[in-house]
Amino acid sequence: RAGRRLQTFYQSLPPGCRSSPPTASSKPPQMQNPNGTILQLYHSGRLSAALHAFQSLPSSPAPAPLSAATYAALVAACSRLRSLCQGRLVHHHLIASPDAGLAGNTVLNNHLITMYGRCAAPDSARLVFDEMPAKNPVSWASVIAAHAQNRRSTDALVLFSSMLRAGTAPDQFVLGSAVRACAELGDVVVGRQVHAQSMKSDTGSDLIVQNALVTMYSKSGFVGDGFSLFTRMREKDLISWGSIIAGFAQQGCEMEALQIFREMIAEGLHHPNQFHLGSVFRACGVLDSLEYGEQIHSLSVKYRLDCNSYAGCSLSDMYARCKKLESARKVFYGIDAPDLVSWNSIINACSVEGLLSEAMVLFSDMRDSGLRPDGITVRGLLCACAGCDALQPGRLIHSYLFKVGLDGDVSVCNSLLSMYARCMDFSSAMDVFHETRDRDVVTWNSILTACVLHQHLEVVFELFNLLQRSVPSLDGISLNNVLSASAELGYLEMVKQVHAYTFKVGLVNDTMLSNGLIDTYAKCGSLDDAAKHFEMMGTNCDVFSWSSLIVGYAQSGYARKALDLFARMRNLGIKPNHVTFVGVLTACSRVGFVDEGCYYYSIMEPEHGILPTREHCSCVIDLLARAGRLTEAAKFVDQMPFEPDIVMWKTLLAASKTHNDVEMGKRAAEGVLNIDPSHSAAYVLLCNIYAASGDWNEFARLKKAMRSSGVKKSPGKSWVKLKGELKVFIVEDRSHPESEEIYTMLDIVGMEMIKAGYVPKLPCQYTSFDHTNSDLSDEDMSMEYG
Helix, strand or coil: CHHHHHHHHHHHCCHHHCCCCCCCCCCCCCCCCHHHHHHHHHHCCCHHHHHHHHHCCCCCCCCCCCCHHHHHHHHHHHHHHCCHHHHHHHHHHHHCCCCHHHHCCHHHHHHHHHHHHHCCCHHHHHHHHHCCCCCCHHHHHHHHHHHHCCCCHHHHHHHHHHHHHCCCCCCHHHHHHHHHHHHHHCCHHHHHHHHHHHHHCCCCCCHHHHHHHHHHHHHCCCHHHHHHHHHHCCCCCHHHHHHHHHHHHHCCCHHHHHHHHHHHHHHCCCCCCHHHHHHHHHHHHHHCCHHHHHHHHHHHHHCCCCCCHHHHHHHHHHHHHCCCHHHHHHHHHCCCCCCHHHHHHHHHHHHHCCCHHHHHHHHHHHHHCCCCCCHHHHHHHHHHHHHHCCHHHHHHHHHHHHHHCHHHCHHHHHHHHHHHHHCCCHHHHHHHHHHCCCCCHHHHHHHHHHHHHCCCHHHHHHHHHHHHHHCCCCCHHHHHHHHHHHHHHCCHHHHHHHHHHHHHHCCCCCHHHHHHHHHHHHHCCCHHHHHHHHHHHHHHCCHHHHHHHHHHHHHCCCHHHHHHHHHHHHHCCCCCCHHHHHHHHHHHHHHCCHHHHHHHHHHHHHHHCCCCCHHHHHHHHHHHHHCCCHHHHHHHHHHCCCCCCHHHHHHHHHHHHHCCCHHHHHHHHHHHHHHCCCCHHHHHHHHHHHHHHCCHHHHHHHHHHHHHHCCCCCCCEEEEEECCEEEEEECCCCCCCCHHHHHHHHHHHHHHHHHCCCCCCCHHHCCCCCHHHCCCCHHHHCCCCC
């Protein structure tokens, strides 16, 4: 049996760990007393020298006779040095020992189990445990700890259960390991059972067990139970305080974490370590409490922990969260040996602030220091590229991903896809999507968002069909993207499908998705469905629900319904937001309630604390312009606290055409073209104003200016769903396979319209036009401007 075990362990050794008989020329000198030499080296702390002395022992004709104490010292040395390779060699030597009793020695096997556990080899620890002829409580404690500390928590709990069934009473070390396994799994039910087991035993009040229980309850979201246990502890050490402080900080109770930390300092029995400081620095960062953070920073300097990698990283992150980037830099550069987490923290801090160049320099310095960036590093840089609209640095990072093999990380691919989408490179975003393996729901949501952003609305529905076949159920973000595309196209049938799907997967109570349904129903013209869904939401309605329906009524011309809904909202005590007032002002504009609209605009800031935005000002301009009060509208534009945008000028331009105000039309057109010289609609509307006023010379001049500038009118676009397939049509487009039949049918319909008496409005109807005094060409005559 020993021979089989020897062969098994020998074959499991890496080639560099296998010993071979020494040659005559390399034969080391014989030690007179190997046991004494090795034990002396071990007890003097020279662990590597002790193992070197062991390796110098001759391997033939038979292993040197070593005592049980020597083997125990060698195994302990391997354990403390975390040297799995040398530990296997010692185990191999022990099995082959002439003393057959050593291989079955319970104490030695317990040392081996501990060594394998600390060297991250739990399977080897379990093999030694299973082959032990006799087990004692230390054997159980060692094998359970070997699995618990290597994230084999389920196996650790199975062993714990086997121990209880075997009738062996657990000690404080076993109970501590079992509780830590429950904490790792987040299984508070089994954790409470272990807690009950500990209370039955004499070791239930041991500090090791109680600290583990506090950590388990805190990690599992039951920080109140952990704190209750903490307050009942007769004795507390640094681990006790650190566990409860970290528990409160991690569970969103940052102020409580700071309060307990202050109690620990006031007690004066314990000095904080880097883990306490890391927790409280994170709490200060979340609370944006710079004052507390600076005080604790002073404390860290007092205890010389500000240069510690763990505490320094948290301190740098705290300053970054509090918008003190310069302080964050100083702390980072003061850390003795920044680790990967520290570098990631400062790089992400620069990325969040939009300092892409500095983040890239830090990224380069990090690589020069010998550290290999991970997915967190790259995701921070990609987010910075997206925020700064920096496509070229993003492409360089993309190339780096391939070089280091991070292109297989789905979270990195998701960030890369979003970066391309936000940097307006939709083609590359689609390429990344198709190349991503193991797509998750974030991948799908990112590409759907990109399609909506870039107005590739047909692609949204194609991907939506694929998505339904790829994942078990969709989330609210996916469905909201589909609703956004449906709203743009007026695709009511798809909206109803999404609505039905929310019932199927249990998302009907998702308020954000319900608000999206109300908004989309309204934009598709189905106000009855929007109102029904609004009423079905009942008490789940928030300000966005009310605002969506108010805007829907307003944009569809139901001004009275919109204003009545607004009054009902105010009576219920629901505070309106800026979107609500956009709907109210739009409603007044659509039906000419000029005085009411001006009143609502005037009460926005004094009564509701809402500062007028460009959107609100656009509504007021539209309100005045539609009513023909163009002079007041122009005066309002001049008095605004910010420069008018293209939407405001286009509103005035359209109203100038409607009310035949040439001078205002010229001013509005100049405003549009100053912002966007290639804006075709401004040229067209101004042409129409000149034509309507009979100023054909200016009409011809403007048409020539359009041709010389290369300005072209954007073509119209239509969508029709036929037999489940979405058909897209563009003006004068003949790419459709049945275009000849389509245009033939259009001609037939046109002729039937003429027969029915329809007369199109053409420029030739202006009989007063003097051809001799104008530069208007035949091409200009073909322009329809009605």
